[in-house]
Amino acid sequence: MGPDLQKRKIDAIVGARLVDPAIGLDEVANLFIENGVISEIGGRRPKPELRVYDASGLFLSPGFHDLHVHLREPGFEYKEDILSGSKAAAAGGFTKIYCMPNTRPAQDSLETIRLVNSRACEAALTNVSPVAAITRAISGSELTDLASFKKEGIEMISDDGRSVDDDGIMLRAMEIAKELSLVISTHPENTKITAGGAINDGPVARQLNVKGIDREAENSVIRRDIELCRKSGARLHLGHVSTAEGMDYVRMAKREGIRVTCEVTPHHIILTEEDVLHLGANGKMSPPLRTEADRLALIDGILDGTVDAIATDHAPHADFEKRDLVSAPFGVIGMESAFPVCMKLVSDDLLDLKRLLELFTSGPRRVMGRAPAGLMVGMPAEFTIFDPSARVVIDPERFHSKSRNCPFAGMESFGKIHATCLSDTLIELN
Numbered sequence: 001m002g003p004d005l006q007k008r009k010i011d012a013i014v015g016a017r018l019v020d021p022a023i024g025l026d027e028v029a030n031l032f033i034e035n036g037v038i039s040e041i042g043g044r045r046p047k048p049e050l051r052v053y054d055a056s057g058l059f060l061s062p063g064f065h066d067l068h069v070h071l072r073e074p075g076f077e078y079k080e081d082i083l084s085g086s087k088a089a090a091a092g093g094f095t096k097i098y099c100m101p102n103t104r105p106a107q108d109s110l111e112t113i114r115l116v117n118s119r120a121c122e123a124a125l126t127n128v129s130p131v132a133a134i135t136r137a138i139s140g141s142e143l144t145d146l147a148s149f150k151k152e153g154i155e156m157i158s159d160d161g162r163s164v165d166d167d168g169i170m171l172r173a174m175e176i177a178k179e180l181s182l183v184i185s186t187h188p189e190n191t192k193i194t195a196g197g198a199i200n201d202g203p204v205a206r207q208l209n210v211k212g213i214d215r216e217a218e219n220s221v222i223r224r225d226i227e228l229c230r231k232s233g234a235r236l237h238l239g240h241v242s243t244a245e246g247m248d249y250v251r252m253a254k255r256e257g258i259r260v261t262c263e264v265t266p267h268h269i270i271l272t273e274e275d276v277l278h279l280g281a282n283g284k285m286s287p288p289l290r291t292e293a294d295r296l297a298l299i300d301g302i303l304d305g306t307v308d309a310i311a312t313d314h315a316p317h318a319d320f321e322k323r324d325l326v327s328a329p330f331g332v333i334g335m336e337s338a339f340p341v342c343m344k345l346v347s348d349d350l351l352d353l354k355r356l357l358e359l360f361t362s363g364p365r366r367v368m369g370r371a372p373a374g375l376m377v378g379m380p381a382e383f384t385i386f387d388p389s390a391r392v393v394i395d396p397e398r399f400h401s402k403s404r405n406c407p408f409a410g411m412e413s414f415g416k417i418h419a420t421c422l423s424d425t426l427i428e429l430n
Contacts, residue, residue: 005090005125005400006428010421012046015056016385021354022062022362022372031060033381036423041377053426055385058418061357062374063095063382065364066335067185067263068160068239068311071097071128074115075104080316080402082119082128085335087400088314089126090427092335093360093384093417097126101133102161108133108144113152125427126420127382131185134159134173140166143173150180155368158185160239163221165191167228174232183368185237186225188246189286193217198326200273200288208276210326215243218287222246226253229260237367238262240313242287244297251306261367263311264298266334266341267407271295275407281328282407285315299350302359309363310356312338316403336399337408340392343415353388360384383421390416 014030018041032040032050046052071085080088082099089097099116101107107116113130120128132149136142138159146157157177163186164170177184194217199205201212222238226249229236241247241262253260267285272292276283283289301307315331322328334341339360345351361384362372373379392413396406419428 004430005087006430008426008428009051009424010053010426011050011424013053013055013060013383013385013421014046015054016058016060018375019059019061019357020361020373020375021358022374023376025375033424036381038375038377038379038381041375053419058385058387060383060385062361062384063420064093064339064360064384065096066094066312066314067098067237067309067364067367069097069099069314069335070102070316070331071099072316073103073119074112078402079318082116083123084400084402085314086120086123086125086128088335090420091400091417091429092337093339093386093420094126094335095382095384095420095422096129097335098129098131098156100131100158100160102138106133106138107131108136108138110148110152113149113154127422129155131156131158131160133157134164134184135169138162140164140169143169143176146173146176146180146182150182154182156183156185156237158187160185160187162191163187163189167224170225171228171232174228174234174236178232178234183235183237185239186221187239188218188221188225190217190220198284199276200290202273202291204273204276208325213288215245215290218243219245219249222249226258226260230258234259235369236260240265240268240287240311241298242268242290242294244294247297247301247306251301254306261308262306263309264302264307265311265313266338267332269295269298269302270341270344271407279407281322281325282332282405284325284328284330285313285332286330299345302351302355307359308367310338310342310359311364316401317405319404322405332405332407333399333401333403334406336401337394337406339386339417340394340413340415341408341411343388344413346388347414381421381423384417385419385421387416387418389414392416
């Protein structure tokens with residue numbers, strides 16, 4: 001279990017290097033908070049009676065947002081629950097997370113949505129936004145009451161964990177999503193192709209004598225969903241793009257003015273199918289780890305602006321479930337390791353810190369249609385405080401998540417999260 005998270009009220013943060021790529025801010029200053037919003041940024045010293053956090057030598061950015069996590073509650077609390085997942089989010093620097101609907105029961109009713117919201121309010125460690133199911137029981141056959149979800153404050157809908165196979169149902173979902181100004185997030189996978197597969201179809205699958213997953217399983221659904229997006233005018237967000245072709249499809253769609261965005265995961269931009277040889281079941285996720293050419297294509301997509309966000313696809317599973325590559329469920333955890341893992345691209349000179357921060361801060365906000373600027377007077381006090389130069393060794397045994405299925409155990413990198421701030425509450429890692 002990770003170090004305790006300490007919560008305390010604050011009125012000012014002093015000495016931090018404020019970095020907000022969305023508005024070109026990069027300066028050392030003091031930041032003051034009143035009534036949950038930024039009241040002042042500058043050099044004024046705080047009065048003695050104010051509650052102050054000294055962030056000298058640290059960076060302060062808008063809070064990190066993760067568009068794609070699985071909290072497992074209700075139904076699979078032995079893997080994760082909303083409290084443990086919220087702790088993991090805060091420890092990873094995330095001030096807002098979007099939790100996917102493949103729970104039991106699924107997040108396909110107001111009752112379940114309200115349960116998730118209630119549990120998140122009790123935890124009060126990060127902002128949790130439930131993602132409502134597109135179809136009942138995530139079956140792909142009957143649309144949920146999307147209008148009622150909108151009234152409840154839902155921002156995103158998805159059947160993540162699987163794709164909506166029926167073109168007509170998916171098109172109708174997109175049409176309604178457009179009417180309601182909902183983002184529709186998809187899990188691009190043709191299950192007729194992936195059935196029985198464990199890892200990417202290639203030399204590693206043949207070496208391990210396991211059935212491979214053809215890349216067309218992902219590519220075909222990305223093509224279809226982009227075409228349906230073109231017809232409907234909806235805001236489509238493609239989850240965990242992992243192939244070079246998929247990145248090209250998104251790039252071309254954006255050039256045509258189609259309202260499509262996409263995310264990539266830390267594991268797909270750092271690891272390849274070769275890593276499955278030593279990771280075993282902790283190298284099994286959906287979509288699978290791909291080739292080095294695919295990994296570099298995703299990084300190219302980051303560099304040229306095709307990629308909008310980095311999302312973890314945090315998918316906890318118990319140790320007993322992750323013992324055998326063939327029978328293990330798909331998925332790995334990622335919230336507590338995401339920032340230092342991605343900092344590896346910065347330390348390897350493949351990416352600069354400014355672009356990385358965009359992918360964690362303003363990028364996800366733009367996907368959701370939110371204002372990207374965070375560090376301005378009058379904006380909500382929602383920050384992440386970190387040290388990009390501090391050396392970090394990824395140790396899942398110190399994670400706050402209930403699960404340990406992390407593919408980065410033992411990895412050395414940089415980027416230590418020190419605290420997050422929500423309104424006037426500082427959540428600090430001891």
